[in-house]
Amino acid sequence: MALVAARGTLLRAGVRLGTEAAACGRNGTRRSASHRVLVEPDAAAGIATIKFKNPPVNSLTLEFLTELIICLEKLENDKTFRGVILTSNSPGIFSAGLDLREMCGKNPAHYAEYWRAVQELWLKLYVSNMILVAAINGASPAGGCLMSLSCDYRVLADNPRYKVGLNETLLGIVAPFWFRDTLVNTIGHRASERALQLGLLFPPAEALQVGMVDQVVPEDQVHSTALSVITQWLAIPDHARQLTKSMMRKATTDNLIKQREADIQNFVSFISRDSIQKSLQMYIEKLKQKKS
Numbered sequence: 079m080a081l082v083a084a085r086g087t088l089l090r091a092g093v094r095l096g097t098e099a100a101a102c103g104r105n106g107t108r109r110s111a112s113h114r115v116l117v118e119p120d121a122a123a124g125i126a127t128i129k130f131k132n133p134p135v136n137s138l139t140l141e142f143l144t145e146l147i148i149c150l151e152k153l154e155n156d157k158t159f160r161g162v163i164l165t166s167n168s169p170g171i172f173s174a175g176l177d178l179r180e181m182c183g184k185n186p187a188h189y190a191e192y193w194r195a196v197q198e199l200w201l202k203l204y205v206s207n208m209i210l211v212a213a214i215n216g217a218s219p220a221g222g223c224l225m226s227l228s229c230d231y232r233v234l235a236d237n238p239r240y241k242v243g244l245n246e247t248l249l250g251i252v253a254p255f256w257f258r259d260t261l262v263n264t265i266g267h268r269a270s271e272r273a274l275q276l277g278l279l280f281p282p283a284e285a286l287q288v289g290m291v292d293q294v295v296p297e298d299q300v301h302s303t304a305l306s307v308i309t310q311w312l313a314i315p316d317h318a319r320q321l322t323k324s325m326m327r328k329a330t331t332d333n334l335i336k337q338r339e340a341d342i343q344n345f346v347s348f349i350s351r352d353s354i355q356k357s358l359q360m361y362i363e364k365l366k367q368k369k370s
């Protein structure tokens with residue numbers, strides 16, 4: 079049902095599914111989608127690289143989310159691909175997280191549609207049967223960080239500007255329980271409590287120390303490191319690895335699935351509050367002023 083809704087959004091946005099489908103095809107040669115998600119398949123290796131291309135900062139607009147969801151679903155259903163690297167097509171920014179403009183000045187129906195798509199992307203990533211490795215080649219706050227936390231392994235480029243973390247409280251908003259659970263599953267309860275309350279954004283060395291990422295490497299080695307990690311993981315029999323992943327993660331996704339509609343309603347009423355809208359507007363303004 080979520081995929082049908084996602085396709086509806088894409089079609090309304092004028093995205094041609096034929097083009098997108100071709101981009102996720104099994105051909106071994108380099109192909110690219112004409113929109114926000116580039117896919118570089120390596121059929122012989124069973125690996126595809128997904129590159130985010132939603133300028134200026136790869137924020138998760140509804141259209142970008144929808145393209146990512148459909149792309150992941152196509153790769154998941156194509157047994158050629160057992161591993162995927164997620165990275166940015168614009169080194170410097172992995173993803174700025176949820177698109178602030180999707181959460182500001184819109185109507186409740188829009189917020190509900192948007193939040194359902196955010197949930198769907200997380201569900202697709204967190205319990206994917208494929209091996210997912212995040213090659214984090216840029217800043218990755220909030221929803222950008224959640225995407226990487228939902229992968230099986232994270233490689234971060236060693237650049238002090240590339241901070242990662244769930245900084246929601248700095249915007250005056252609250253990370254929902256499934257963001258929290260994803261973080262707790264990765265770095266533990268105490269470190270998550272501190273990171274979430276303070277909205278901490280960790281530079282590479284700290285991110286490694288706290289466990290937000292698994293490896294920090296020189297910037298020009300991020301992709302090759304991700305590739306060698308995925309190759310190691312590919313050596314494990316799929317059925318055993320997949321069942322183990324499901325055993326570790328399914329309870330977390332089930333928790334959202336069983337209260338998905340309530341979570342959407344919570345989001346809509348929270349984000350629609352005047353005080354929250356004001357906080358978001360001020361934050362957007364602050365980002366603008368940073369430039370001048």
Ligand SMILES: CCCCCCCCCCCC/C=C/CC(=O)SCCNC(=O)CCNC(=O)[C@H](O)C(C)(C)COP(=O)(O)OP(=O)(O)OC[C@H]1O[C@@H](n2cnc3c(N)ncnc32)[C@H](O)[C@@H]1OP(=O)(O)O
Pocket residue numbers: 134135137171173174175176177178179217219220221222245246249251252253254344345348349362365366368369
């Ligand atoms: C018990 C009660 C509980 C109730 C719970 C209910 C549930 C409620 C849940 C609500 C939670 C919602 C969760 C949200 C998670 C998120 O992801 S929120 C988004 C957080 N993102 C950020 O904070 C990132 C902000 N951006 C930056 O820090 C920087 O832009 C950057 C480091 C990513 C890049 O810096 P730089 O290269 O210097 O670019 P800029 O000049 O800053 O930006 C360029 C351009 O992009 C715009 N922009 C940046 N980020 C976003 C974004 N996230 N969305 C939309 N647009 C963005 C920025 O404004 C600039 O635009 P202009 O060129 O000025 O037009």
